[in-house]
Amino acid sequence: MFSEIFRLELRQQLRSALFWLILLALAALAFGAACSDSIQIGGGIGNIHRNAPYVVITMLAAFSVIGIFLIPIFVSGAALRDFASNTAELMFATPVSRVGYLGGRFVAGWLVSVLILVGVAIGFWLGSFMPWVDAARLGPTPWVAYGWALGVIVLPNLFFVGALLFLLAIATRSMLGTYVGVLAFVVLVVVAGLLMGHGNISHQTAGALMNPFGGGVDLATRYWTASDRNTRVPELAGLILGNRALWLGISIMLLGATLALFRPDREGLRWFRRRRRITAPVEPATAAATPIVLPLVHLRSGFAARFRQFRKLAWFDTKSVLGGAAFLVMLLLGLANLTGALSFTGEIYGTPVYPVTHLMAGAMDSNYKWFLLIVLIFYAGELVWRERGAGLSEVVDAFPTPDWMPLLAKVAALAAVIVVFLAVGSLYCVGYQLLHGFTHLQPLLYLQFIGLSLLAFLLLGILALVFQVWSNNKFAGYALVIGWLILMFGLSQLHFNDNIYRFGSAPDTPYSDMNGFGSFWIGNLWFRAYWYCLATALLVVAGLYWVRGNVGGWRARGRIALQRFRAPARVALALSLSGFVAIGAFLWHNTHGLYRYTTHEVQQKLAARYEKDYRKYMGMVQPRITDVNVNVAIHPKRRAVDVTGHYTLVNKHDKPIDTLLVQLPTLDTRESSVDLDFPAHTATLADRRQGFYLYKLATPLAPGASMPFTFHEHVAYPGFANEPAGERLIHNGTFLSSDAFPHFCYDTDRELKDNNDRRKYGLGPARLLPRRSDLAARGDNLVSCDADWVHFQATLSTSADQIALAPGYLQKEWVQGGRRYFHYVQDSPILDFFSFQSAxxxxxxxxxxxxxxxxxxxxxxxxxxxxxxxxxxxxxxxxxxxxxxxxxxxxxxxxxxxxxxxx
Amino acid sequence: MLTIRDLSKTYPNGVRALSDVSLDIPNGMFGLLGPNGAGKSTLMRTIATLQDPDSGSIKLGDIDVLADKPATRRVLGYLPQEFGVYPKVTAEAMLDHFAVLKGVTRRGERRDLVDALLKQVNLWDVRKRKLGGFSGGMRQRFGIAQALIGDPKLVIVDEPTAGLDPEERQRFLNLLAEIGERVVVILSTHIVEDVTELCPRMAIIAEGRVRLAGEPRETIRALEGRVWRRAIDKNALPLYRDRMTVLSTRLAGGATLIHVLADAKPEDGFESVSPDLEDVYFGQLHHAAAAKKAA
The missing domain is CATH 3.30.2010.30 (Zincin-like)
Known part of the structure; x- marks a missing residue:
């Protein structure tokens, strides 16, 4: 009986297109991880071989984790098959045994999941043979590691997840219940991960045991050197063995529980058997004796009536989500996950900190909000299909409401759901703060965080709705959203990070208690406005294609869309698209005009170029800075600074110096300029992009002689960049450093550090730190390559409400022209490294x-x-x-x- | 007065649901009789603005139904053949919601209307109960309540009595008849008695075509003296089918009773019966089938 069920199930699974689709997709991903730099799974970086045993093990472990989202399809699919296809009653009427039925289904589902991981291993193995893979980055094929990973990690992991999901599926007889189980399980893993990774060593053992994916491996290999990782396989002992044994035991218990709970009947397992049956419908014996006269009513269609209808519809949809099981489950899971995160927010490396609001918001960002993602995707489908799903569409579609109203009401409903979800999380955080006796509450700040998140999440919600409407198929709609998320993830993996083409994305809004959101929110909101214009256009088009009544097929929908495309829709579309273009031009002006947008690849090329062209000037004999006198005018409001600096340069060598090497800062903002003023010279090399200059001095600087060197530097951060720029020059809390002053040496910090990047650009291996016997290297101190001890004084000015600080003792403070001035002198020589603050x-x-x-x-x-x-x-x-x-x-x-x- | 002219509709899969349907429907109950798949629901949905025909026109008084859907929807009450409910919403709340969508946005007006409607369809006592717990009849009465919101000029009910027990069905039809005194009510059904009992006018539709339109009594009179009945052996049925126009067969007390359409007594053993609408109906279906076979 077992074998019959098993074979039937296996055949069904292997015939499903989904199985092959997933197998191929994951195998392709593993293939890419083995042979390209764009996909990083398993940690084959630096000196670690691409196919090192360690990499193989972590990679397969990672895929078995990804697998938890796929296993429900196979394992729970196997468990629920008879219920989904309404064959359950046929099946249960046959004399099949429990063990045979459940066992056959489970083993088949589990085996199929294992096959997927085997496909992954094969994909990875094949990837390592691709001709373009750098042979220096490959070791021998680690057969032992493949076997170890499959046997110790993959099989038991899938066994456990499979057993858990099988139990859930059998107990709930619903896919939703099973997915809820997946989420609960993810929370468990995240909490274990937090315990492991939080630096508090006392939790590590517990964390290693708690992680059902073989947590001990991470602990056992944490301190492995690159050579260990290239050759060794962890021992199956200690925590690893304990972890495996523990979870294998738990898996068997879960299967036992499944066997005990399984009821081969129609009802299935009911946790709450309904005691109070709904009383049989009461039928009044006689109809009303006198005929009822219906009161006369007015049907309205004015603006006020439309608004009321819209409000009613939106509220009706909102209520349906807020009362939905999936929403409540996500909310509870999110809060549970948040609780775990909050318990670690209270300390940084074991030191307790106050639970201030921005820390709470940070915990919500990392451990709470992504549940909202699932809520939005799920309920976008539910809402679009709500009327049709309930069989009510023919009723409501025949009501005299305008065509645009239902879709817009659903957008509003999703917005309300987002607000409720974030507000509940915020209130929960406030509760946490109060519980810890922390009463400095910042409701306004919570509102700001909620507002910024609402703008981000609603765009995703709108996109999910639009996909649902366009595809007119719930599952295609889900697939489109998920495909889109994967696309976005892939783009960021490939460093395509320009917000101008990433739907919905906007610059971050870093928050600090000192500076608030500074001026960073400006760029964020402009980008949101840009994307809301496009979202509006998408909604207009979706509204045209909104299915009302019994319409099938693209052609019919297209005809109706054309009918609906009248003045209001045209105006809305034209306005939103022109807004999109206009704001886009403005954004482009800011992120590409006012700032330099440099892709990751260009940055790397520049770094490689810098090293190839200029490393030969390293160690070139140069004068040393001995005196620094700077005048720094900080304009916090404008986020601008003007520096006039006077150096005294001394030739401390025994040869005259005829060429001066000047390295100027290269900043992202284009409003930055440096003018130099020093004795007669001609430029022999001027590389503006790299900030690298060589000047031939008309009169070489004799040994022991000195020369003045003056620079005027202007830097400002107007508008906004693609990502927050100029965090050192802000409204309150400016923190500039002398790194941005001219210097007189080749800057080794600009070199590429990663050996694989270096090889890609034809550079030799990264240089190690100089030897202790290297006298040339010993000529420089930690912070500078062009100075020893310097005499320093500075005059700072800033806005009247701020204090500006620099190294040295305050000599004088005065107010002039509405600005505050400070004169600092350091009377003993110091290192050539200064910072300037104003706040x-x-x-x-x-x-x-x-x-x-x-x-x-x-x-x-x-x-x-x-x-x-x-x-x-x-x-x-x-x-x-x-x-x-x-x-x-x-x-x-x-x-x-x-x-x-x-x- | 609802005027339908030359309505045709072919579905993408090739099914010809309506072909050249023309009907004039005055105030009062109008019965639309036809077998499953005859095109009744397509016709109903098209009148209810939920579907566009390939060609043809529909006029309700001055309103061009196909061109001005919003205006039609304002005077329309529609109870589709199958409709669901949100199981967790109470009857009162749901009806209130529908009333807003219909345009009754004044709260006071709406409350009075909802109360009256619930009383009229006899759901007042269960107004606080969730729709998920309603029986088929209660649900159907709820459906008619929503169709009556806002004093509609055109009420369309698609197979409303399917699945109702006899008592519920009777009550439901009485309710419809009451409304039908003032406005156009189109009742589609495949149950002949519904039409016989209630509808002053009717049409029979099969294979997407109108086979017959008129008053039930007149159509029955046309068959006077042409319907014959006989009890036969079950095995002999195919023989009769070959030779005569068999309208209907029924098992009665172990014997098979057949009705046959013929201008004169077909053979010995047949006796004349007074025709009813069912005979008319089956006669038309027979014609339709014969026409299809010939074509």
Whole structure:
């Protein structure tokens, strides 16, 4: 009996087009991972071979994770087949045994999933033989690793997921229930991943055991060197063995539970057997004795009536989503996932932090919002098909509502759903904050985050609706959305990141408590406006093709669309398209006119070019900077800065210097210029793109002699770029550094670092750090290649409400022409590295012996100022006792916006 | 007065659902009789603005139904052959929703209307109950309630009595008859009695063509003296089919009772019966089948 069921099921599965489609798609993906740089799965980067054992194992493990979205199709499909095709009652009336029936179905479904992964392995294996693959990046075919990955990772993983989904499918007898199970399972994996990856070592063992995909592997190979990864296979022992045994045991228990719960009858398993049956319909014995006179009503079709109808429809659709099982399940899963994320938000590397609002928003971004994606895609289909699905379309289509109304109501309903979903998450976060005694709530900030997310998600919702309407087939609609998401993912993998052609995308809006959203929201909103214009046009066209009544076929729909394409639709389409083009031109002016948009490939080419052309000038004898006197005028409102700098350059070598090498900054903003002024010279090389210049001095600089060098630099960040640009020059919290000043050496930081990138551009292997015996390298300190100790002074100016800071002791502060000026002098020589800050700072002062202690902080972030002052004192105590005296008379700690991954 | 002229419709799969259908339908109940697949629903949906014909015209008074769908929809009440409900919504809320869509946007007006409609179709007591729990008859009455919103001039009900028990069916038809005194009501059905009992006028439609249109009584009178009945042996039925126009066969008490259409007594053993609409109906279908065979 088992074998009969098994063979039947297997034959059905292998005959399905979906199986081959998925097999080929995933195998192609693995093939690409093995032979192209665009697809990165498994970590075959750097010195690790493309087909290293480690790569094979991680790659197959990754695919078995991707598989959890596909296994429901096979395993649950096998479990639900008889219910879906209404053959259940026929089947259950035969004397087939439980074990035979369930076992045959399950094993067949599981085997098919395994076959998919075998296809993946074959695809990867084939990919490594492609002629264009760099032979230097391949090792011998790791047969052992293939076997190990399939046996230890893939088979048990699929067995577990299969068993779980089989149980869910049998218990719920619904695909939706099964997909809910998939999601619950994903949450489990994510939480385990967080436990593993969060740096808190005490959770690692638990995390390794909890991850049903063989978590111990990551832990066991974490500290492997490239050579280990190229040759070794993890031992099947310790946590790996424990993890496998644990989940295999759980899988068997799940199968046992399936066997126990399976009921071969019509009803299936009911968790809540309905005790209170609906009372039999009451039929009043007699009809109303007197005829009812219907009151006279007015049918209205004015603007107010249309608005009321629209509101009613939108609300009706919204209610149906908000009350839907799938929505509630996603919401609960999202909140569960958010809870896991929030519990880690409370600390950074084990140090507790306040649960401030932007951290809450960050947790929602990474662990909550993507459930909304699923909600939108799913309910776009549900809503478009709602009337037809319920068999009500003929009724409502015959009502005198305008053709555009239902679609627009569904857009509104999705918008409302997005708002509700985000508002619930935000309230949940507020609850979390209050629970932790944190009462500095920022409702307005939550609203801003909700607003920005709404704009992003609604575009996807509209696209999903449009796809549903156009395709006029629910599953084709879903396939189109998912295909589109995959396309977008592929484009970003290939570094096609220009927002101008990526539907719905816009520059990020990085947030910091100091600077808020700064001016970054401007570009974001312009791009949204651009995409909403296109979305409107798409909606207009979808509205033309909206199926009303009994219309089949493209030709009939096209004819109706043409009939509907009258003045209002034409005007709407023309307006939205011209808006799209006009805003697009404006965006282009900003992101390509005001800024340089450089693709990843061009960046790499430039870096390679730089090294090939100019590395020969490395170590060229150059004068050293000894004195720096700068005048920095910061304009926070305009996001502009003007610098006038005076260097004194000294020839510290024993030969005269006749050529000056000048490296100028290359910035994304086009509003940046540097003018140089120094003794008579002629340019022998001027590369504006790379900022690399060589000047022949009319009079060579004699040994021991010095020369003045003056520069005027102007930088501004007008408008907006494709991605947030100029995070160092902002409204509140400007943080400039001397990196952007002229320097006199070849910049090794510009070189390509990754060996594979280097090989692609014909560069040799990356250079290691210089040897300790390398005297030339020892001639430079950590931060500069063209200076030792320098004398420094600076005059800063900024807007009247801000304080500007630079290294050195404040000599004078004055106001002139509505701007505040500060003059700083550092009386002892320092390294040639300075930063310049300007912000609306509050200052807290204290003293430690003779040293002035100062903390510059933002008024909204006064949380730990006293602690910082105390820590400064304790540190100075400790350091002076153990290391040596403190050489300065002041110690200042400054707050900067959290746009940076450091400090 | 609804005027239908030369309506034709061929589906993409080649099925000719309507060919040259012309009908004049005055106020009152109009019965549209035909077998399954005759084109009744296509005709109904076309009148209800849900489908476009390939050619032909429909006029409702001054309104060109095919050209001015919004105007038609304002005076239309339509109960489709099959219609579903949102199972979790109460009858009252659903009817209220429909009333808004119809254009009754004033809240007070709407509440009175919904109340009256629910009372009229006898669903007042169950107005707070979810539609998912309704029986077929209750659901059908709910359907007629929504079709009556806004005092329609044209009411179209497509096979409304299918699946109703006799009592429900009777109540439903009475309700329709009441409405039919004032407006055009088109009732499509394949149950002959529905038409006999209620409709002053009727049409028989088969294979997409109108076979007969008129008053039921007159059409019956045309068959007076031409319908003959006989009890026969079951096995002899094919013989009779070959030789005569057999209108209907029925099993009665172990014997097979056949009705035959003939101008004179076909043979011994037949007796004359007074014709009813069913005989008319089967006669027309027989014609239609013969015409098709000839073609």
């Amino acid at each position: 609306r700072y509050q200052v807290a002062r204290s003293k430690w012996h003779d040293v002035n202690l100062e903390v510059y902080y933002d008024a909204g972030n006064a949380w730990n100022v006293q602690r910082i002052l105390k820590a400064m004192k304790l540190s100075l105590d400790y350091y002076t006792r153990n290391f040596g005296p403190f050489q300065f008379r002041q110690l200042r700690i400054l707050e900067i916006p959290n746009y940076f991954g450091f400090a």
